[in-house]
Amino acid sequence: MTDQELCGSAAAYPGGWALPRSVSLDALGPLGEAVSEHNGQSVAVQPLTDHPGWLAKLYRPGRHPEDARRLDDLIAAPDTLSPPERTALYAGTCWPAARIHRPDDPAAGCVIPMAPEAYRAELRRGAFAEERFVEVDWLAKSDESIRRIGLPGPGAAGRLAACRRLTELAAILESLGLVYSDWSFSNAFWSPEQRSVYLIDVDGCRPERMPDIHQPNWADPLTPQGTDADRYTDRYRLALLVAKCLTGRRDADAFHTVAASPWPGQPAASEVLLDMLLATDRERRPSAAQLHQALNGGPYLRALRPTRSALPPAPPVAVTTVQRRAEIYAVRKESVPAPTPPRQKPASSPRDGLTLALVIVSIVVLLVILAVNH
Incomplete structure (x- = not known):
């Protein structure tokens, strides 16, 4: 397997690129504008102008000297994999292809492939798109x-x-x-x-x-x-x-x-x-x-299953907008007082009629007495 194949992006380089697993920063040629700066362990991630699709990830100074050996082992690790696993690793990760060194720093950074364009998309938020x-x-x-x-x-x-x-x-x-x-x-x-x-x-x-x-x-x-x-x-x-x-x-x-x-x-x-x-x-x-x-639909085979802790408390049930509007309507409906029924005349009883007749007779008798006296 060639160094180019170990980089995992041979198709991007029709002319080929004989990239060794350890390369000086100067040998990489000019670097483009940083796509990321001061993020985690790196000070900058910059495109290689002469090699489109590749990035130089430059680390913060003062790293442990053993990092050079660790990077070399990491770059060589896929050699031990089966061909399908190696293909999956290179296709699914920005696996480092080479260690970058400077005269005073054996682990100045690493060369990595840029993520494929398939993972880039236009995201829309209202009238804005990015x-x-x-x-x-x-x-x-x-x-x-x-x-x-x-x-x-x-x-x-x-x-x-x-x-x-x-x-x-x-x-x-x-x-x-x-x-x-x-x-x-x-x-x-x-x-x-x-x-x-x-x-x-x-x-x-x-x-x-x-x-x-x-x-x-x-x-x-x-x-x-x-x-x-x-x-x-x-x-x-x-x-x-x-x-x-x-x-x-x-x-x-x-x-x-x-x-x-x-x-x-x-x-x-x-x-x-x-x-x-x-x-x-x-x-x-x-x-x-x-x-x-x-x-992938396979079985879960274990001689002894582990003891589990309890599930965390379940979150409260989310209330949908429709449910909330229904609740508000119900509350408003209960808060409106019932309309007052119109006042009705009380029903008359026989006793009330008798009383009225006695009053009329009394008035008639009084009028007769007054007439006689005159």
Whole structure:
């Protein structure tokens, strides 16, 4: 296999590019305007002007000298994979192709491929439109929300296909003994048309363990703060990402939707996800390969299933606009006083007639007496 093939984008270079696995910054030629700056471990990510489709990711100075060896091992790691796994890894990640060095810095950065254009789309918000890479964050929302920005709703089949790709890549990383740790919304792109995902920032992978950087809403409850992230941390965060993308829901709502087993064609998927998310023993969390197998309709085979903690409290039921309007109407209707009925004349009784007759007779007698006296 040539160095060009190891870069994973040979088709983009009809003339070929003999890129060694270690290259000086000067040998890369001029760099274009940065597409990203001061983001995480890098100071800049810049296009290679002479090699379209490739980027130079330049690290902050002062990195540990062992980072050069780690990068070399990472670049060479795909050599140990089967051809299908290697193809999947290069197609689905911005895997580093070469280590960049300077005279005073052996790990100044790395050369990575640019994400394919299939992961870029025009997002519309009202009268505004912006073309950009689509983050997998959108899969954690409803189909209706996705259609509102001009993207096709993925439906159950599209969500399942994207999550299968996520777990396939995670299983490959785990088989290489690498910890990614960055499973979250911002580190993967999503293509609705291809029903696929693309991982970025994979050059930060480390063997066995790495510092666990706190990420809001992605903290592993069984990995205490201050301890390293490992394969078990990766399994929890992967399951959390898959649960959100598969259900289009977030927080506790995603847990409860998974527990409702909404995927009849993948009967084991819910069980594997819940064991990854709720196992009380972190080392008994199912592997990424087991989740990938379950999402493809395979069985969940374990000699002893882990004990689970309870589901988080269910979120309050969302009230729709129609329901809310009906409630408001009912309250207003109850608050309006009932109309006062018109006053009616009381019905007369026989006793009332007798009284009237006596009054008339008395008046007549009085008039007769007055007449006689005159």
